[in-house]
Structures are given as C-alpha cells and as structure tokens.
Amino acid sequence: MKSLDQNKDFLIHCAKTAGYRVVAEQITLATRAGIVAALLSIDSKYTENAEKIISSAFGKALVQFGVSMVLHQLPVDNPHVQALTYECLVSSIATGEGAVLNTAFSGVQDFVKNKILSIKDDSFAKVQESLSESVEEEIVQHAKTVSV
C-alpha cells in the first residue's frame, strides 16, 4: 500500500507531465491551424492535398515532429523546453503509430462490428420467431376454447 506522501508525489508528477502534454497539444493545434490557414490562402492545385495531409492524423504527427525539432534546435538549456521537446516527439511518434494502427485495423474493426451486429440481428430474429410461434399457439388454443 502506497503512503499518502507517495500518492501526493505521484499525483503532482502526473499533473506536471499532463501540463507539458497539454501545452504540446495546444502548440500543435495552433501550428496546424496556422499552416492550414496559410495553405488556404495560396491559390494552387497542390495546396488542397497538402491541406488534407496536414488535417489528417499523419499531418498532426508531422507537425508535432516539426515542433519538436524546432524546440530541439533552440539554443536554450532550459528543463521545461527540454520536457516540452520530449513530449512533442513522444506525441508525434504516438500519433503516427496510432494512425498506422487505426488504418491497419479499420478493416478488422468493421468486420467485428458487422459480426456483432449480425449476431444481434440473428438472435433478435430468433426471439421474434419463437415469440410469434408461441403467440400463434396461444391464439389457436384460445380459439379452440372459444369454439368449445
């Protein structure tokens, strides 16, 4: 069982790391929005594709990587900047790999979803069928008693 101090330290550490992650996310979002706005203002046939790429998860990863590289090259020996650089690079890798995984498994996800839905439909149909049969029997029996 962890002590109260340990829990407190753990929470503080988590909050600090989360702070860096939030800053990294917001910087990325702002940079991405800026790039997209800049691309929209350019009147070229290539910008449309570039805009699509930047707006995708891969684009986000690319922007995060770019931000981390810029921060990495800054001639500042500051622990906060270093932590932010680290967080940006980690987020970039995570976003990129996550996007690859999502693309790779989207087929599997659809298959599983459809399978579950078909199972659900089958069971629903069976229940409906058995229900209708039992109702039919009841009606027949009721009719017999009525005729008697």
Added chain:
Amino acid sequence: MNTQRRFLKNFIQKTYSDSSLTQNGFSIHGGCLRDLIADKEFKDIDVFVDDFDTTIPHVIRIMRDLGVTAIRKHTKGGSIMDSTTINGLYQGELISVELAKDFNNTWDVNINELFLTKVRDKNKPFSEAIPVGIKNDFTDVEGHTLYVGTYGKSGCTLENTLADIRNYQFSVFNLYNMKIAARIEKMSNRGYTHSIDKNFNKAVMLDKPETQVMLDKPEARSTPSFLSGCLKEAGYQIAIEQVSRGVQSALVFALSGGDSSKVEFAKGVLESDFGKSLIQSMLFLIAYHIPMENEHLEKFTHNLLVSSIATSENALIDFASSKLQAVVKDSLGGLGGTEKRKAKRVRQGSTHSSETLQSDSEALDEAVLQASA
C-alpha cells in the same frame, strides 16, 4: 547468503544507527561494503576508528547483541599497522572485525569546494560561478558536506570518491552522499574532469575542454538513448489510446440498443473527450489497485492518469477557446483566400460538369444513330 555476509549486514545496521560509534569517527571500509553490495566475496571486515579505547567496547557490545560468542581481542594483529582485531564465533563460523586507526587520511569534500578553482578564478560565490544547468543539479545538496573516507594509498580520485559514496549508503551520517554522488557522476558523464587541489587536499572539479562544451549543447544530447526513451513512452501512449478507445467504443456500442433520452445522453457523454477522460480515469483506478509489482504496469498506470488529465484539460481549453477560435477563423476567412479558392473550385466543377454533359450527349447521339442504322 553465507554467514559472514549475514553478519556484516546486521553489523552495518547496528553500528551505523549507534550514535556513540558514529560520533567517534566510526566508518566501515568501503571495499567490504562494495563487495557486499556487488554480491562478491570479501576477506575481512575493516573498520576505521579515531580512538580504539572509546570504540572497542561498543563494537564488542554490538557483536554480543548479534549473537557472537567466544570474543577475543588482538591488538596489532591485522594487516594494517596500529590495528585491533576482534574475533568471535557467529552461528558456528569465525568472524573477524579489524579496527584500524584513522590516520587523518579521510578527507571531507564540501560540495561548494568541488568547484573551488572555478569559484576562485572567477572570484564569485558558488551560486554565481557555476552554470545554471549544473547549479540546478546541486541546488538541494549545496552547502552539505560530503564526507568521504579513503585509506592507505588508494588515492583521492573522483572514481574512488564515487565508489566510496556508494558504499557508504548504509551510513546515517551521510544522508546526502548518494544524491551528491549522482550529481558528480552526471557531471563526469558530461565531460567534466576532476583533480586534487594539493594546497587544500580537496577534490576539485575542472572545466571541461572546449570540444566537450560543444558536445554538451542541447542539440548534441545522447540521441539513441533519447530516441529509445521517446519510443518507449510513445508505446505506452499508443497502448493507452487503443485500450481507452476500445473500452469507449464497447460502452457506446452497448448503449446503442437503448432508445431513451437518458441513454442517448450517456452515449453522447461517452463519445466526447470528457467521456474518454472519464474512461481513462476509471482504467487508472483499476490499474492502480492491481496488487502487482511490475515496472510496465506502473508506467502504464502513470500514463493513464496523465492522459486522463491531459484529455480533459485539452477538452476544457477547446471548449473555453471555441469562441476565440471562431473569431480567428472568421478573420482568416475575411482575408479572401477561402472564398477565392471556393469560387475556383465551383468554377472548375461547373466547367467539368458541362464538359461531361456534352461528351455524354454526343455518345448518346452516336448510339442512337447506330441503333437506327
């Protein structure tokens, strides 16, 4: 663990918590402690003392408390001159503790004086003479005396200092030694060299060469270890993202059967970022209470909480700044770029569709002609 090792471990715990011994300059030789930590065999248990008369009765008492019987004392019988050996039987095995007189060859290193030359050359106090990055490393140990015991001709090098500090980790007398050792090692890895100031007989840290200063710049950090750290951390983030998404979609799917407005509301909440954060918090609570000691599980748990906090904070920021975003978007839209592009797209689309229509009607005409023929 053999009997001698077991004895030494108990002996260390007893002696270093005994104030009457620590006050009398009692210190166990770093070598045998090092061997104990490294799980190696050692020959003797060597102890350094300032004064035999004061220390020996206490050592004998502690040995008795530990269950040593048939205690015999031999003066000047050890490998070191002016020493006393105390022999006895511990759990049926012969135990030998050799007490050596301390010839003032122990030396204290004040952490401020590690940078003696630098401070002296620049004629500035420690806090101003040391670079910010290095100073940060030493903030919590600044001003504390680093007590290092060496003996004989082992030399007062930084390597010996580090080894000795590590081996003194049992000592209650040197609470800050481990911290200081970690800092010195860090500096050593950064390329700082060390030397002994003969005037003071103290270890001093020297400036690193210019090339090393260049290497120590942020862009030249150890790239492989930095990248592998990033990759590992990213792995945890991906795992968390996938697990939380899986749970989120499963819950949303489970709720999809219901028709009531409450179910719809719950579904909406779960699908949002706050719902994701909530799920991550729940997963964290579950993972935190798993009674298992595992490094990966701990990191996973830590990352779960971090992700949960970060997700909700990001959602809050997005929510709070949504109006600002709209204003910025509007002002950007007002620049004319978007309209211009939209207009172009519409133009292109209309041209394209008219061309297609024309070609289609021509093909239809041809087909009709062929059919009639």
